[in-house]
Amino acid sequence: MQKKVLEFMEQHHMIKEGERILVAVSGGADSMCLLLVLFQLCITQKFEICVVHVEHGIRGKGSEEDAQFVENFCKIHKIPCKVYHCKAEKYAKEHKMTVEEGARELRYGYFKEAAKEFSADKIAVAHHQNDSAETMLFHLARGTDLKGLCGILPVRENVIRPLLCVERREIEAYLKEQGQAYCMDETNKELEYSRNRIRHQVLPELVQINQQAIGHMNQVAEKAQELEELVEQLTREAWERCVCEKDNDILVSERLRKEKYLIQKKVLYQAITRRAGSSKDISNVHICQVLELLEKQVGKKVNLPYELEAERTYEGILIHKIQEDVEKILQNTWEVVPGEFVEIPELGYCIHTRIIEGNIQNQEIPQKMYTKWLDYDKIKGSMHLRTRREKDYFIINTRGERKKLKKYLIDEKVPCKQREKILLLADEEHLVWVIGHRIGEDVKVTEHTKRILEIQIDGGNIHE
Numbered sequence: 001m002q003k004k005v006l007e008f009m010e011q012h013h014m015i016k017e018g019e020r021i022l023v024a025v026s027g028g029a030d031s032m033c034l035l036l037v038l039f040q041l042c043i044t045q046k047f048e049i050c051v052v053h054v055e056h057g058i059r060g061k062g063s064e065e066d067a068q069f070v071e072n073f074c075k076i077h078k079i080p081c082k083v084y085h086c087k088a089e090k091y092a093k094e095h096k097m098t099v100e101e102g103a104r105e106l107r108y109g110y111f112k113e114a115a116k117e118f119s120a121d122k123i124a125v126a127h128h129q130n131d132s133a134e135t136m137l138f139h140l141a142r143g144t145d146l147k148g149l150c151g152i153l154p155v156r157e158n159v160i161r162p163l164l165c166v167e168r169r170e171i172e173a174y175l176k177e178q179g180q181a182y183c184m185d186e187t188n189k190e191l192e193y194s195r196n197r198i199r200h201q202v203l204p205e206l207v208q209i210n211q212q213a214i215g216h217m218n219q220v221a222e223k224a225q226e227l228e229e230l231v232e233q234l235t236r237e238a239w240e241r242c243v244c245e246k247d248n249d250i251l252v253s254e255r256l257r258k259e260k261y262l263i264q265k266k267v268l269y270q271a272i273t274r275r276a277g278s279s280k281d282i283s284n285v286h287i288c289q290v291l292e293l294l295e296k297q298v299g300k301k302v303n304l305p306y307e308l309e310a311e312r313t314y315e316g317i318l319i320h321k322i323q324e325d326v327e328k329i330l331q332n333t334w335e336v337v338p339g340e341f342v343e344i345p346e347l348g349y350c351i352h353t354r355i356i357e358g359n360i361q362n363q364e365i366p367q368k369m370y371t372k373w374l375d376y377d378k379i380k381g382s383m384h385l386r387t388r389r390e391k392d393y394f395i396i397n398t399r400g401e402r403k404k405l406k407k408y409l410i411d412e413k414v415p416c417k418q419r420e421k422i423l424l425l426a427d428e429e430h431l432v433w434v435i436g437h438r439i440g441e442d443v444k445v446t447e448h449t450k451r452i453l454e455i456q457i458d459g460g461n462i463h464e
Helices: 002-011 029-045 061-076 088-094 099-118 129-142 146-150 168-178 194-209 213-242 254-258 261-276 284-295 324-329 405-411
Strands: 020-024 048-055 081-085 122-124 243-246 249-253 301-304 308-312 316-321 334-336 342-344 349-357 371-375 383-386 393-395 402-404 424-426 431-434 451-458
Touching: 002 029, 020 029, 020 099, 029 048, 029 168, 048 061, 048 099, 061 081, 081 099, 088 099, 099 122, 129 146, 129 194, 129 213, 146 213, 194 213, 213 243, 213 254, 213 261, 249 254, 249 261, 254 261, 254 284, 254 316, 261 284, 261 308, 261 316, 284 301, 284 308, 284 316, 334 342, 334 349, 371 431, 393 405, 393 431, 402 405, 405 431
Parallel strands: 020 048, 020 122, 048 081
Antiparallel strands: 243 249, 249 316, 301 308, 308 316, 334 383, 342 349, 349 451, 371 451, 383 424, 393 402, 424 431
């Protein structure tokens, strides 16, 4: 056992000389085997060990006895030990988790805390080949991709699993040979847990079909891990070519079309989960729906979890938050009266206006994007700032020809996301200024202008 585990640890570069390893010990057969093997190896391999035990408060007296068992073992063998007590059922209920999920989250949280207290370099946990096979079957039953076939990884960040080279029967034989007692957790036999049903009902049947079933499944997991590493590398390279992040939004460019279908899906999955901040509830259905947007016209959208939406743009697919509050604000209108100050605090805008009269022959017309001069006498009635409406138009030349706003924005390749948010200055008949873009030809200042309306808009970022 020791030789087999040592070779496996060396193969995966789990432990370096001089490191301190925190061993997670429940007191059960698996973790006691791990502790015993590492305790025997630490002297010859020149590393240190310490122990953490988490008592979940689920099994009453039995749970407390397990904690005492681990503490006694460590005391006899002079191994530093830290025991944590918690209420896993209460925690799971408060966080809307299953007891299994809540216990795991608490457990790994305490592992990290103990590792910090002991200044441990690695955390060793006792997963073995049966656990990895169970994980594969669990993922297959729920539906999975290549990653789900990888089972349990030997190393993930600072967590190592030295026993992934052995089966449960080898662990039990080793403990019997060493004369090492261990605790029995009766909840491991309860079939209400999915993993327990796989452990006690499904795996034994597979072993009946082929005694090497568990070993073969772990070989498949190793091959899947190799393939997954290759796919991840190709995905990273595609991400560099196809993805741009700006202002918390993620734009996946048209170049994604040139990638293999699997890589396309991987890139989109990463883009969505990155913007969402979580992978939970992001399914293959969502990925396929977003991918289909590449074949659709600009402006088409797909709603996603976490109040996200994917939108087809001229450049590709934009993944962003649905800004319902801003859209509601933009349904308002704001009257513009020359000489009066208009403020839109929700959007961060300040609008300044004034009338300039007298000789303007020698004055230079401002060329700034958000400061314009208009011929005030050509404006019909009152003026308002608002967003677009169905029949909006403005005058595009001296002949008085009209152009619909919708066509203008399409011709200018303004992204759909921005079209609904562009502010417009309109009089009682038509648009006089598409703010951030052009003014109507009919209100331009000429040598015949007698009164100029100067309007300046400061602040805001909805045109960016």
